[in-house]
Amino acid sequence: MTEPLRGNCHCGNFRFEITSDSSSTPANLGVSICACSLCTKLGCLWLPVDPDDFAITRDTGTVTTYRGLVFCKVCGTAVTGKHVGGPLQGQFLVNARAVAGFNPFQLGNNDDSQQRQRQAPSPMPVTGAEQDPVKHRGSCHCGNVSVELLVGLDELEIKEDNCSSCVRDAYIGTYPSKEQVRIHGRVHTFEYRYGSKFNGIAHCQTCGVVVFTTVYGPPISLFDRLPAERKERALAVYWKNMALQPVNVRVLDGVDLSTLTIQTTDEGAEGYVLPP
Template sequence: MSFPGPLRGNCHCGRFRFTLSANLGDVFACGCSLCRKLGCLWLRVAPDSEFTVSRDDGVLVAYEELKFCGKCGTPVMGEHQAGPLNGEVLVNARAIWGFNPFEAGIKQVVAVSEEGRALQPMDMVPGALPAKHHGSCHCGKVRVQLLAEIPGLEVKEDNCSSCVRNAYIGVYPTKDQVRVHGRENTFEYLYGRKFNGEAHCKTCGVLVFNNVYGPLISVFDSLPPERKEVVLGIYWKNMAMQPLNVRVLDNVNFESLDVNRADEGTEGYVLVD
């Protein structure tokens, strides 16, 4: 996909915005553990490109070579210190208006060895239970255990304004099938109707899980009894979920999963000045 410059981009909450005088051509998916957990798709900023910050509310948080918004979690910029992208100034293409990851021409780059970065196995963490899958943010301050097998759960991905920026691939177990360690190390981002809250690690920015709140149950009071029974069944099913980001799960090849993808786009998404 290609758009004439200048490109316009921002974190989801809009507290950091930029323009870039470049064409949106090929983007790069890095294979390092941080980029895989964040799902960043990198666009090189050429030396002759004009990168202009149009709004900066001081929300960017630095973690290793990454900068992400500390309010909404969107990864915005990066500068790799090793590997094929070493020394390149990079912008996360997912933050650019009109970018559709389902249509992008994505080039894979192989990351350098990350020997020594492995976290302590979850089975050694106090309070951990035997699980089918273990996972974590990149820095390890937030960890999860999934007690169910992924093949038995629905896996979904869409390109709404938030999910496209966070590269979210959701799996939807029930709360009793999930253990979360380190909730206190997350910040939550709610937007729109605030039915869901995205839980990001405060340190590395990785979106680990979602909290489901839903509407007030009183909104269903006006429904006819037969309709209300059906709707409440769906409501309580959703409220019992503990959605996880598949990208944070260790030893899961999410590229090979049967993912239900919805190409819905970002219609209706607006920024408030």
């Protein structure tokens, strides 16, 4: 008997199986792209599934719904959806990013490059003495959490990887300093920390969108174990990282991702173990 596709939110509180197509593997899933504002911010890659072929294998009550989207309130992973409008209206959909073994970097022309190209064009820059110090504005979908970037993306590194968490969040990070960012609505987020807990991923409590992350780093006492020369170098990196305020590029208004230089790291989910 062919094994079903299995998937889960990152923390494992919600798990599922799909038995619709015995020939499907995580590498050849055919996904649908939705360019609505919610799917654009979430970066979801939707897999249309017959509800009869979808089985929930664990549900500890941590999922919630926003406009047809179902996401976990612990780790923020978007798992399923039912579109209320557009070409996918009424279809039951599974976020392929939550399927175990799924790698968006291996989808070729079937990845979210289409989604990147279909976003709104970048706004015209403001010139003159009254130029707005804010270079980019963005927010989660419901608007409870917002961000203002005081530096242009052309001055910053932009990175994307496919670790077990980032692949589920579709996270594309840029790394300004704390002085270059204004964040509003932190009180409306929930934070997910896992593994070493050196970073915290902030999701909107209402719509689940990741707007920013927080760098915590290791305990500074850890560096006391290092030889003096190594300690000096390690602390320099530590303080540099601690000064950062990472932001999810997907939430920025009017940014066409297809025009950006994004450094991708195909590291996969090595080390990720689904909790029992």
